[in-house]
Amino acid sequence: MQDIVLDMGGKLFAEHAEAAFHAHPKDTTEGAASWMPGLWAQVGELGLPLALLSEEHGGFDLPAATAMGLVRLAAAHAVPLPLGETMIANWLLAHAGLPLAEGPATLALGPELDGDRLNGPAARVAYGRHAATVVLLAGDRLVRTDAGTVTEASHNVAGEPRDTLVFAGEVTSAPAPVNKQNFRLLGALLRAQGMAGALEAALSMTVDHANSREQFGRPLGKFQAIQQSLAVMATNVAAAGAAAVMATDLLSDALAGTGAFATAAMAAKIRTGEAAGIGASIAHQTHGAIGFSQEYRLHPLTRRLWAWRDEWGREAEWCETLGTEVCARGPDGFWPFLTSTGSAA
Amino acid sequence: MSDFLTFPAPPALPGQDDLRRDVRAFLAETLGPDFGATDQARSWNGHDPEFSRKLGRQGWLGMTWPTEYGGGNRSPLERYVVIEELLAAGAPVAAHWIADRQSGPLLLRFGSEAQRRDILPRIAAGECYFCIGMSEAGSGSDLAAAKTRARRDGDEWVLNGTKIWTTYAHHAHYMIVFCRTGHSEDRHGGTSQLLVDLSTPGITISPILDLAGEHHLNEVQFDNVRLPATALLGQEGQGWDQVMGELAFERSGPDRFLSSFALLNDLVRVLGTAPDQASARAVGRMAAHLMVLRHMSRSVAGKLAREENPTLQATIVKDLGALIEQEIPEIARTLVPVEPVPGPQNDFACALARTLMSAPSFSLRGGTREILRGIIARGLGLR
Numbered sequence: 001m002q003d004i005v006l007d008m009g010g011k012l013f014a015e016h017a018e019a020a021f022h023a024h025p026k027d028t029t030e031g032a033a034s035w036m037p038g039l040w041a042q043v044g045e046l047g048l049p050l051a052l053l054s055e056e057h058g059g060f061d062l063p064a065a066t067a068m069g070l071v072r073l074a075a076a077h078a079v080p081l082p083l084g085e086t087m088i089a090n091w092l093l094a095h096a097g098l099p100l101a102e103g104p105a106t107l108a109l110g111p112e113l114d115g116d117r118l119n120g121p122a123a124r125v126a127y128g129r130h131a132a133t134v135v136l137l138a139g140d141r142l143v144r145t146d147a148g149t150v151t152e153a154s155h156n157v158a159g160e161p162r163d164t165l166v167f168a169g170e171v172t173s174a175p176a177p178v179n180k181q182n183f184r185l186l187g188a189l190l191r192a193q194g195m196a197g198a199l200e201a202a203l204s205m206t207v208d209h210a211n212s213r214e215q216f217g218r219p220l221g222k223f224q225a226i227q228q229s230l231a232v233m234a235t236n237v238a239a240a241g242a243a244a245v246m247a248t249d250l251l252s253d254a255l256a257g258t259g260a261f262a263t264a265a266m267a268a269k270i271r272t273g274e275a276a277g278i279g280a281s282i283a284h285q286t287h288g289a290i291g292f293s294q295e296y297r298l299h300p301l302t303r304r305l306w307a308w309r310d311e312w313g314r315e316a317e318w319c320e321t322l323g324t325e326v327c328a329r330g331p332d333g334f335w336p337f338l339t340s341t342g343s344a345a
Numbered sequence: 346m347s348d349f350l351t352f353p354a355p356p357a358l359p360g361q362d363d364l365r366r367d368v369r370a371f372l373a374e375t376l377g378p379d380f381g382a383t384d385q386a387r388s389w390n391g392h393d394p395e396f397s398r399k400l401g402r403q404g405w406l407g408m409t410w411p412t413e414y415g416g417g418n419r420s421p422l423e424r425y426v427v428i429e430e431l432l433a434a435g436a437p438v439a440a441h442w443i444a445d446r447q448s449g450p451l452l453l454r455f456g457s458e459a460q461r462r463d464i465l466p467r468i469a470a471g472e473c474y475f476c477i478g479m480s481e482a483g484s485g486s487d488l489a490a491a492k493t494r495a496r497r498d499g500d501e502w503v504l505n506g507t508k509i510w511t512t513y514a515h516h517a518h519y520m521i522v523f524c525r526t527g528h529s530e531d532r533h534g535g536t537s538q539l540l541v542d543l544s545t546p547g548i549t550i551s552p553i554l555d556l557a558g559e560h561h562l563n564e565v566q567f568d569n570v571r572l573p574a575t576a577l578l579g580q581e582g583q584g585w586d587q588v589m590g591e592l593a594f595e596r597s598g599p600d601r602f603l604s605s606f607a608l609l610n611d612l613v614r615v616l617g618t619a620p621d622q623a624s625a626r627a628v629g630r631m632a633a634h635l636m637v638l639r640h641m642s643r644s645v646a647g648k649l650a651r652e653e654n655p656t657l658q659a660t661i662v663k664d665l666g667a668l669i670e671q672e673i674p675e676i677a678r679t680l681v682p683v684e685p686v687p688g689p690q691n692d693f694a695c696a697l698a699r700t701l702m703s704a705p706s707f708s709l710r711g712g713t714r715e716i717l718r719g720i721i722a723r724g725l726g727l728r
Contacts, residue, residue, distance in 0.1 A: 065353075200350070207725050221727040224719075231718035234350060234725055235661050239637055242352035246640040249354050267633035274630075316626055323620065323629025331614035335433045335606075338632065339365065342354075342640050 002066040008046055009070045012039070013077035020079045021297055025159050032155035033080040035130050040104055043083060049101065052091040052251075058100070064251040068193050072244070075197030078300035080160065082106050082127035084190035089135040092186075095177040095255060096142040103132030107187055109180075111167060113138035118167040121151060124311075128163030129153060137183040142176040145169070156307035158300065182254045185265035187312035189247050192268040195276045195308050196244040198301045199237045202283040205298060206230060209287055226286060233282040236275035243271035246342055263325075263341045266318040273309035280305045349657035349724050352640065355647030358422045368405070368430040375399060376436060381691025382614075385435025385607035386699040389600050390561055392513060393437035394471070400431075400438075401471030406445050410453055415466030425646040429599040429639075435607045439513055439561075444468040447594040448475035448521055452540075455579035455587060460540065464519070476514045478522035478541070478565070479588065481507060486716050489532045489585065493524040493567065495539055502526075502539060502577070504547075504570040512710075514550050514563040517543055522567075523588050526581055536584030539576045546570070557687065557702040589656075595711045597645045597659035602638040602666030604707055605673035608700040612677045615693050624680050631676065634669050638662065657724045664717045667708040674701045 016039045023034035043049065051067040053059025060067075071084040082104050089105035108122035122128075122136065129150050136143040148165030156162050178186065210221035210230060220226045247268035253261040280302040284291050291298040309315065329337055375396065384391070400406050408424040410416025431438050449468045452460055467473035484490040493506025506524060514520065520541045527535035543550070547570040553562040579587050609631055616624045641662050648655040677697055678685070685698035708714040722728050 203350075203725075207727065210727060221722075227722035227727050228715065228718045230725060230727060231664070231721035234721050235665050238350040238352065238658075238661050239641065239665055241350060242641045242644065243633075243637045245353065246637065264636070266629075267636040270630060270633035271637045315630070319626040319629035319633065320622060321629065322632055323625035323627065326628050326632050327613055327616055327620045327625060328618050330618055331610050334610050334613050334632075338635055338639065339429070341636050342643070 002062055005048075005051060005060060005062060006066065006069050006073065009048055010073045010077075012042055012046065013074050013079050016079055017077040020077065021300060023080060024300055026294065032153070032161040033159040036080060039079060040081065043081060044103070048083060049086040049090055049105070052087045053094055057090075057094045065245055065248045068189075068244075068248045068251075071190060071193040072197030072200070075194035075304065076201035076301075078198070078201075078297075078304065080127075082131065084194065085126055085131075088186050088190060089133065092135055092142055092177060093144060096174040098142065098144045098172060098174050101133035101135070101144075104130050105133040105135060106131040107183075108134050108136045108165065109183070111136060111138060111143075113141050113143060113171075113173060116170045116172070118143065118145065118171055120166075122148070122165045122167075124154070124156075124162040125165050126311075127161050128165045129161050134165065134167070137176055137178070137180055138173070140176050140179075141173040142178075143171050143173045145171040156311070158303035158307045160304070160307065177255050179257055181262055182257060182265075184312055185262055185269070186254060188269040188318070189244070189251070189265050191308040191311050192240075192244045192247060192265070192272040195272040195305055196237075196240045198304050198308075199240050199272075199275060199279045202279055202298065202301045202305070203230075203233055203237045205301070206233065206283045206286045209290075213290075220286065229282050230286065233279050236278045240272040240275035240279075243268040243275075250342075260341065263322065263337075266322045267341070269313060270315045270318050270322070273315040276305035276309045350661075352644035352658060353647070354640070355422055355643045356650070358420070358426070361423065361426050364423060364426050365430060367403075368427055369434075371399075371403060372430065372434045372436060376434060379691075380435075382607050382611035382693065382696035383689060383691045383699055385610075386605075386696045386703075387437065387439075388435060388604045388607065388703070389432065389438050389442050390512075390703070391435070391437030392439040392516060394440045394474075394516075396437050397441040397471035397474075399471070400441070401469060406441055406471055407449055407465060407469030410449065410465060410469065414453065414461050415469035417469075421646045421649040422643070425599070425643060429603070432599050432603040433606055440474050440516065441468065441471050442600075443477055443512070443517075444473060444475035444519075446598065446600075447477075447591050448519070450594055451521060451538075451578065451587070451591050454590075455538070456540070457575055459575070473519070474513070474517045476511050476517040476520045476543075476563075476565075478508045478511065478520040478524075480510045482509050485510075486713050488523070488588065489536075491523055491525065491536070493522065495522075495524050495526050495537070495572070497526075497574075498571075500574050502572040502574065504539065504541065504567045504572060506567050508565045508567075509563075510553070511550075511563045511565050512561050514543070514565050515552065515560070519543060520565065521578065521591075523584055526577075526584070529582070533585035535582055536588075537581050538578040538584050538587050539572060540578055541567075541570070541572060541576065545572065555702075556705075557699070592712065593654070593656045593659055596663045596717075597642070597649065597655065599639070599642050601663040601711070602635065602642065602669055604670045604703070605700050606635075608677055608696050609673050611693050611696050612673075612680065615681050615683075627676050627680060631669070631673065634665075638666055638669065641665075657721065660712075660717050660720050660724075663711060664714060664721070667714065670707045671704045674704055
């Protein structure tokens with residue numbers, strides 16, 4: 001079952017990767033990547049938005065790391081989908097006892113809950129203009145609402161929609177199954193998985209390029225300078241993938257709130273963010289001018305890497321939070337803290 | 346994506362919390378309160394046979410080996426718990442380290458039944474120590490250029506040549522020597538591994554002081570050293586493959602990212618419980634790196650437990666680990682305005698000095714950074 005879901009998802013994303021590439025705007029100031037309604041319809045038909053749920057909620061009872069593998073695959077093919085957001089939104093709704101999302105969903109913070117109304121805007125909401133359902137954390141309530149009104153249509157450097165929304169209608173809410181830090185870290189985990197996937201694809205493209213592009217009468221990949229720098233990229237791709245898996249394995253702990261998920265998710269966002277900068281840089285350096293062109297398919301990956309490392313908390317923020325916690329425990333607490341983290345610690 | 350870039354979580358290990366608690370209690374009692382940052386900063390270079398024997402009595406050496414050879418028949422993941430606790434405490438593990446980590450496993454695989462019965466129980470008791478016989482003056486990263494040669498003379502091998510950079514040869518009982526035993530067109534061919542009792546006549550061990558003036562390294566000369574035919578480990582001519590397998594053990598563990606942990610821990614002490622923003626960020630970043638490296642390293646231990654071959658994953662852990670180990674003293678000196686001072690005092694200045702002066706070796710020993718990256722590049726299909 002696990003392999004089947006990932007195979008289905010991977011095949012679907014691969015089929016749409018070419019069209020997704022052409023859906024990218026020619027000019028980053030021009031607007032956001034075009035929505036692909038046909039692709040979303042097929043994602044829904046396959047049940048992928050429910051991938052994190054138990055069978056009782058309509059899901060597949062997959063291990064979290066498998067389900068989140070879909071987010072990684074979608075990123076590797078650079079398809080314009082709020083799949084991860086919808087998976088997490090449904091997971092939160094299910095655990096809060098609220099109805100699941102209808103169609104594409106997204107996650108937001110910002111507005112305050114006043115009775116059954118939301119006051120204030122939610123900024124930089126991923127795919128906000130396309131979301132049929134928005135899931136917000138307001139105080140200690142998880143809020144489910146229909147699509148908001150877009151007051152500012154913006155996008156990130158990858159051309160993905162990042163909109164400001166306001167909400168006029170009545171909303172439903174329930175006690176939130178996660179606290180605010182873990183809500184943000186669920187977003188961070190999505191970006192960590194996404195960066196891991198984009199890095200894998202960028203490495204694969206870069207290795208292929210190094211093996212096929214010839215200069216000085218031999219493939220680039222035969223030069224030691226290129227080999228050494230691609231090895232550095234590979235170690236960072238490996239660390240990013242490991243970091244994302246480490247945090248994903250602890251997903252259910254986000255509900256218990258013992259801190260194990262929070263610590264691992266911070267570490268994952270920090271490490272994947274660092275790998276994103278290093279990996280994007282080496283990918284472009286190896287591709288030379290070819291990789292800098294609009295028509296070459298590296299930039300949908302590297303622009304996502306540059307965008308995602310700054311979303312849901314950049315490295316500096318989580319480093320500070322994590323470091324403050326480490327120092328508060330003092331030198332005698334540091335090693336026990338490290339060994340208490342991670343799956344099957 | 347290449348499979349060697351994936352690091353799934355290791356399987357759950359029931360009972361590990363008890364084991365970890367036992368090791369911590371043992372270390373607190375055995376090392377005592379005066380064992381401070383500068384002592385810990387020796388990392389796995391601290392040599393103390395008495396400590397090794399105590400570990401042996403606890404059953405924490407040769408843990409994964411069969412009980413008939415003095416081992417504990419326990420999983421690589423249990424061994425991992427013990428060695429990471431030892432390293433985090435900066436315990437003086439050097440006496441038995443090579444024997445427990447790589448020579449014992451090599452003997453288990455390639456030694457004769459008599460060698461296994463004779464030597465492995467003594468290693469597991471913390472009484473028998475090994476050193477590594479790979480590098481030579483003209484053969485560092487280019488291990489295949491080794492010139493040390495053994496020729497057959499009747500029932501014996503006669504060994505001639507010189508090994509160098511041999512850590513703690515002066516306290517070891519045995520060396521496993523990589524040498525030429527035949528002639529081959531292939532430069533990896535005609536090589537073998539020999540088990541050499543260092544008390545055999547014709548062996549001269551001379552000290553090489555390191556840049557801090559300490560004696561860990563040696564040059565070991567073999568002048569017509571006569572060894573029994575049984576000294577041959579594994580098969581004649583298979584030395585290259587065997588030595589590559591040995592290096593996989595050498596590259597996979599937490600010793601490849603915890604060498605500077607004592608200094609990092611002392612940095613946390615010096616910064617106090619309410620650090621400024623820059624300090625908190627630096628500590629948080631190091632914690633994140635260590636958590637991820639630990640996940641990766643434990644994943645490798647899980648692969649060893651499943652008898653998979655994680656050579657490439659181990660290479661990745663070692664390359665990333667050495668970067669962090671070497672970055673820690675640089676971060677420490679950025680955050681704390683204290684000059685490094687060589688000396689035995691257990692304070693930040695001396696721990697910094699010791700770590701700073703050890704750091705160059707972190708990306709040399711066990712395969713240089715460039716060699717490791719060459720191996721990774723081959724795994725990527727670039728060579």
